[in-house]
Amino acid sequence: MNEELSHELYEKMKAEQEAYRVQLLVMPPEEILNHTWEYSAREDILEAADSGALPEDQVKALLKSPSPLADVVKEYRDLDIPNEDILTAVESAASLHMAPPIYRQTVQYAMEHGEKDAYFASRKAYVDCKNAIADSINSHFDGMHLGKDCLTEVIEKYDPERLADVLACTIQQKEWDERFSRSNREWAMQIDTSHMGKEPYQFVCESHPAVLDGFISIFRREVLEQSQGEKSTEKSSRKPPERSDDFEL
Numbered sequence: 742m743n744e745e746l747s748h749e750l751y752e753k754m755k756a757e758q759e760a761y762r763v764q765l766l767v768m769p770p771e772e773i774l775n776h777t778w779e780y781s782a783r784e785d786i787l788e789a790a791d792s793g794a795l796p797e798d799q800v801k802a803l804l805k806s807p808s809p810l811a812d813v814v815k816e817y818r819d820l821d822i823p824n825e826d827i828l829t830a831v832e833s834a835a836s837l838h839m840a841p842p843i844y845r846q847t848v849q850y851a852m853e854h855g856e857k858d859a860y861f862a863s864r865k866a867y868v869d870c871k872n873a874i875a876d877s878i879n880s881h882f883d884g885m886h887l888g889k890d891c892l893t894e895v896i897e898k899y900d901p902e903r904l905a906d907v908l909a910c911t912i913q914q915k916e917w918d919e920r921f922s923r924s925n926r927e928w929a930m931q932i933d934t935s936h937m938g939k940e941p942y943q944f945v946c947e948s949h950p951a952v953l954d955g956f957i958s959i960f961r962r963e964v965l966e967q968s969q970g971e972k973s974t975e976k977s978s979r980k981p982p983e984r985s986d987d988f989e990l
Contacts, residue, residue, distance in 0.1 A: 744793065746800050751790045754810040758783050761810075779814060786813050789827045799835035805897060806838050840866045840899055843906070845936040867937065867944045870899045870907050878948045878956055887955045892963055901964050908957050910934045911946045920950035925957045 761783065765773050787810070789795065795803075803809040817830035844851070844863035851860035873895050881891035895904060909932035912921050916930075937944055946953055 743797055743800070746797065746804065747790070747793050747795065750795070750800050750804055750809065751787070753804065754787050754790050757808055757810040758787055779818075782814055782817055783810055785827050786810060786817070786831070789831060794828070795831060798839065799831060802835040802838040803831075806834075809834070812837065840870075840903065843903055843936070847936075864943075866899070866903065867907060870895070870903055871911075871944050871946050873898060874904075874907065874946050874953075874956065875948050878952055882952055887952055887959070889959060889963070891956060892959050896964065901960075904960065905932060905965070906934055906937060907944055907946065908953075908960060910937055910941050910944050911953070912957070914942065914945050915950065918950050921954045922958070925954055925961070928957075928961060 761780070765776055765780065768776075803812070806812050812834040813827075813830050816833040817827065820830055820833060841859065841862040843866075844856070844860050846854075846856070846860070848860055851857050877891045877894045878887065880894075881888035909929040912918075912926055912929035913932075913934060915921070916926065921929075934941065948956070
């Protein structure tokens, strides 16, 4: 579990709880009593967040919410569950901010196996991701330079694998366009996007190719290469097994 993310969520929820407490203090005593259950529930949720027991994917999802504590309280109130089962409410609230998993089967397979909803949810997430990329580029391109923050907004909402699929698919559909660098074109051709369909035009980014190429380069450098570097560091830190003196080829 990423302790920094866990701490960030706890601090966000803590600030939310403090603001709630301040609201209670200005209420008449009889009105405060009506909020006793919610205040107690919020304290229990805050304790769960501080325990470090929440899965990382749920923590990341809740951090996307402007009011994660209120989200969990709502799910906690709506779910008919025992008072001690806070984690069920956390999981339910986190799911509201999670993108659906990438669906890699065909539409025919989805229909035959009762997975139609998962298929269309995944495809909608691809369209939303494409639009998020275009919106972020429009917000961070000043006509000459593309700010590095353009990636932050998108990566907070969509996992790197989905983002890579959309970017690679875009280049694959515009392979002829030399405004994409050779390096990025070679990278894109190595990505398997067959699950996106034979004509995945709805997932293609329509931002200016030269600017989009800059976005792709930032993504590869800041996310993919950094991730690969972390994996390499982890591998190199492992001590190799010692070889005996009588080792033979």
